Amino acid sequence: MTSRKKLQGLVAATITPMTPDGQINLPVIRQYVDYLVNKQTVKNVFVNGTTGEGLSLSIQERKQLAEEWVCQGKDKLDHVIIHVGALSLPESQELARHAAAIGAGGIAVIAPFFFKPTNKDELVSLLQKVTSEAPDVPFYYYHIPPLTGVKIRVEELLEGIKERIPTFQGVKFSDTDLLDLAQCIHKNEAQQLEFLYGVDEQLLGALAVGANGAVGSTYNYLGRQTNLMLEAFAKPDLALARKYQFLTGEFLNFVIKLGFGVAQTKAVMTFVSGIPMGPPRLPLLGASEEFIAKAKAKLDSIVWPDGN
Numbered sequence: 001m002t003s004r005k006k007l008q009g010l011v012a013a014t015i016t017p018m019t020p021d022g023q024i025n026l027p028v029i030r031q032y033v034d035y036l037v038n039k040q041t042v043k044n045v046f047v048n049g050t051t052g053e054g055l056s057l058s059i060q061e062r063k064q065l066a067e068e069w070v071c072q073g074k075d076k077l078d079h080v081i082i083h084v085g086a087l088s089l090p091e092s093q094e095l096a097r098h099a100a101a102i103g104a105g106g107i108a109v110i111a112p113f114f115f116k117p118t119n120k121d122e123l124v125s126l127l128q129k130v131t132s133e134a135p136d137v138p139f140y141y142y143h144i145p146p147l148t149g150v151k152i153r154v155e156e157l158l159e160g161i162k163e164r165i166p167t168f169q170g171v172k173f174s175d176t177d178l179l180d181l182a183q184c185i186h187k188n189e190a191q192q193l194e195f196l197y198g199v200d201e202q203l204l205g206a207l208a209v210g211a212n213g214a215v216g217s218t219y220n221y222l223g224r225q226t227n228l229m230l231e232a233f234a235k236p237d238l239a240l241a242r243k244y245q246f247l248t249g250e251f252l253n254f255v256i257k258l259g260f261g262v263a264q265t266k267a268v269m270t271f272v273s274g275i276p277m278g279p280p281r282l283p284l285l286g287a288s289e290e291f292i293a294k295a296k297a298k299l300d301s302i303v304w305p306d307g308n
């Protein structure tokens, strides 16, 4: 593996832009990259994950999106991580090979969630088979038990993983179990791993236990404010960091009560950025006009500490 810049700070879990008739909308990605970098101060992306509806896309579509993000991100983004997890091992391997061939900065793999691994050994065996197809590409385990139902603790998974998977680089940790996260960080301090937190509304808690950064959907449109929270935390100005977390939390708390998921994220990103994200793919249905009006009014009502 060649020397690389450490992955830290914010990573936008990218949305997959779609045309009104449900095709992936590749030409929008160039503008999307510029928007993330210039308006949201976010220079890392995580492609084809949950927010990107990766598991609802065909292999061909996933490859096209990965290529477009790597191509458009060249010289603009620091890291382009491609999620290559799939229910079928050969498909996941094919995506891993493809990510390596196009020069992705990293790959991530979710646990299969139909036939689920029931213990650590089954899961590591699968991860090993996928990652060995991309032997020079840093690998992140994508832990998201609320969606996969795979609840193997990461602390346990990490024991001995480097011996079996030399490219293991870290974890995208999308769970509320901060005890598990904290133990992972504590036990692996010597290894220079990267722990990226994935529950945006409680990122400050994860930073407190040592997370290096975060991957999330809200960094598409609240990246600037969340970066100000990260800056305040680093100073440290905890009172200011808390203000940012409370305010992003106020918005999320509001929309979660209305019903919030990938479809609604697409709608919010569309009205905040002006870039058309289009509809989600079935089984998801588009956000209602009522949701959009309420979410916009809520976001507009928030006064951020920097006055913007």
Ligand SMILES: CC(=O)N[C@@H]([C@@H](O)[C@H](O)[C@H](O)CO)[C@@H](O)CC(=O)C(=O)O
Residues within 6 Å of the ligand: 013, 014, 046, 048, 049, 050, 051, 052, 147, 174, 198, 199, 200, 201, 215, 216, 217, 218, 252
């Ligand atoms: C369940 C879910 O979608 N979680 C999001 C969060 O960013 C989430 O949207 C946010 O915390 C709001 O609840 C991310 O962890 C998912 C993610 O990073 C991805 O798209 O791969």
